Amino acid sequence: MKQVPEQRPPRRALIIQTAWLGDTVFTSALATSLLRCWPSLELDLCVSPRGRDVARAIPGVGFVHLFDKAGTDRGLRGLRRVAARLRTRQYDLAVLPHRSLRTALLAFLAKIPRRVGFAGGAGALLYTERVRTAEKIFLRREADLARALGAEPAQMLLQPRPEWMAAAREALGPAAGEKLAALCIGSEWETKIWPAERVAALARLLARRGLRPVLLGSARDKAMAARIGGAGACIDTTGNPVGEALAVLSMSALCVGGDTGLVHAARALGVPTVTLFGPTSAEAHLFGPRQRAVSLQLSCSPCSAHGTHRCPLGHHRCMRDLDEERVASACQAVMSA
Structure with missing residues (x-):
């Protein structure tokens, strides 16, 4: 894992994590890392419907987008519809801890200029920056993603509303x-x-x-x-x-x-x-x-x-x-x- 080239701090960023509920919990550590690194950052999440409340429980997270990939947003038409909603937020950065071609396509179709995810994933060719990691532990893997962005790894953190x-x-x-x-x-x-x-x-x-x-x-x-x-x-x-x-x-x-x-x-x-x-x-x-x-x-x-x-x-x-x-x-x- 090596740090990507230093860039201007993003104004508004999106983490796309549409896997299981537990994966959204793990991503709370990544979100916390980015918010501590860039205190003025507007950070949103895009998650599955089941992960919505977990995303809303991450301190500092703003808007939570839903991507119902197995339901109303199934298929290319649904993917384009969600991407169009994401485009309205004009994100500078997309962070993609989920190694999914569909997730990569979503960020690409949303025209987010900087897309950072793991090398070797199904959608890696659609990223602008690829982070290599040999870690098998979920939290350490996402910690490598945080470090590559210049952020210090953090612990998982949730707070009920x-x-x-x-x-x-x-x-x-x-x-x-x-x-x-x-x-x-x-x-x-x-x-x-x-x-x-x-x-x-x-x-x-x-x-x-x-x-x-x-x-x-x-x-x-x-x-x-x-x-x-x-x-x-x-x-x-x-x-x-x-x-x-x-x-x-x-x-x-x-x-x-x-x-x-x-x-x-x-x-x-x-x-x-x-x-x-x-x-x-x-x-x-x-x-x-x-x-x-x-x-x-x-x-x-x-x-x-x-x-x-x-x-x-x-x-x-x-x-x-x-x-x-x-x-x-x-x-x-x-x-x-």
Whole structure:
């Protein structure tokens, strides 16, 4: 990785990160780096609809554009429509941490004069500057992008908005004043999900230690939440907006869940966090003193960079056999650190 030639500080810049929710969380570190490097910078983000509230939770970020690449903005017509909206903002700089041809095309069609991304990506030929990195860890990779732009790497950072905090307190009711344990139960990939019976058993263990379990997830996690039931007097907030979930996380004394966006958001919010790894690798992440990665480290794990819908071997032991006592021990460690 080498720094690109020094240029005049941009007046208005755009980070395009239209990958998964967790990727938007990781990009909060890059956004923070750029804002600290250029204090007068107007920084906007372009994200997927699911990442909107995470982008709005990054301190200092201005406008958040949505690119619904799998829905209303699908195809070349949708790409051109979003690019036309981006052009109205007259950006000086586009930063592209997502190695995607579609993302590169979006910045190119938006006629952003300076487009900086990673060398070797599918759309690299459309960049004006290409940054080489050998890093495999998400945050270190984006730190190389920040350094190439002349910025010092920063930590992930999110801050829930006041209206989300108010909505979270209303959803939790009297429990808002209790010591909460946020249990993130879902995932876009089924193989990252810890079984409902394991979550229920952990909820009971945490309740006996004085914590009130709160279930977080998307609307499609409602069925799993029902299977967990009232174990440990759980409060079910699955299906609530992402911003409200971020607020609940910020109010929690602990967060537990798989390698998913909400769990990484808890880390960015400074919440003691235990992340459960099965199909994916903990080595793609950096963990602080109040964060733990828990894995059975089976010979067949990890089997995927992002997770899969089904276990390739059909047994899903990496998550199924991960016992609640091991996870509870990690919870105690992060809360005591």
